[in-house]
Amino acid sequence: MEAPVDAGVIKRGSLLVAAGSAELTIPVEARCLRQHFDESRGQYLVAFVITRLDPAQRELLRRVIRAYLAGRHASVEELIDAEDPQTPRRSMPEGASMPASGSLWRYSLLLLASLALLLVLAVTLYRNLLLVEPDFAAVTAPRVDIVAPGNGVLADHGLTPGDRVERDQLLVNIDNRELRAELALAQAGERFNQRLIDTLKTRLADPDTQRVSLFNATRPDDYRATTFETADAGIARERVDQLEASVDFERARVNALETRLSGHRLFSPCECLVAWAVDGAGDVYVQQGDPLMTLTRTEPEAVLVEALVHMEDISRLEPHQLAFVDLGNGKEVIEARVRSIALDIERQPRAGFPHWVRQQQNVASVLLVPERPLPPHLVGRPVEVRFSDAPAFDAVAEWFLSAFNGLIGRFVSTSEGEPS
Structure with a gap:
């Protein structure tokens, strides 16, 4: 095309299809998908997708396409016939048998695919029905709350959520004029x-x-x-x-x-990340006990996974028990071990759990130590946790599901990356 067409614009046009010695004109409506300028031709190459086609014209177009797929050139006379041109079978001598290698190969692949699907279904049912799964789980870390020791004007500290602070670094300064x-x-x-x-x-x-x-x-x-x-x-x-x-x-x-x-000059007790802070710009007046800042500890041994497990399932858990932590969408599953089980979840000041989640009744807090350190930026991310009763079998099941999900993910990524 000599002039560009905006993406998403619907155009009316006609398809010119050769049918033998004749040429068919099929009116259509199409939407522009993409375009680019071909310098060698000096014009725009535009890709359309058909959005509207009359049913009779669709049937005509289908018969022309089937004829070409059959290796024939459709003529106007054939299009008038009531039967569609079918792909001709190769003539075989009498008494000759069809080669069975291709059919056996297809049947074998179909059988393997069916077995794999059945195995995935069985492992999924086992994991969802027999394994202990918590009501909610997330990556958490110890929380350090900084509160005002007295009344005064909060000086501008310049710290925002996500900043890293060192040990003994000045956090806030409160000017108590009295x-x-x-x-x-x-x-x-x-x-x-x-x-x-x-x-x-x-x-x-x-x-x-x-x-x-x-x-x-x-x-x-x-x-x-x-x-x-x-x-x-x-x-x-x-x-x-x-x-x-x-x-x-x-x-x-x-x-x-x-x-x-x-005491009105507060310093960091650890190497932490700032999770929340009061904006000190503009001489903010604070009173004794007001929250000023929340810090999250970043030591590798401090970032753990916390799960809320219903009281009915607590009897099935014990320290050092194996668990599987899904960090997101089933693509990355790591092993973890139960470190502690606490019934009073309010006494564990950890960042990463919403306050309303901790208000649930009849649940206990279970802390899990992952097999490898988790980065601090994952604090607050919801995860899926499954506690294992049979470690060997559950490990194989998790590996199989992870491999299957990874294969499906690569297939989907490849399909989405192919040009249309």
């Missing part, structure tokens, strides 16, 4: 009393000093008692002892406030 103000007052009180002590000691160091002027207040924020009084040296020495005790108290208070403020 604590900072209280710390500043405690530090000022400590300095103020220390200066009073230094002043009194300087005056008492003079042997001629009989009376000393004392400042009544021992805190800089106590503005209601900022008067002076005159006392003898013995009372002044007692006031020094009181001030030193007050300085020790203020110093301990400063240390406690600094410790509380340092």
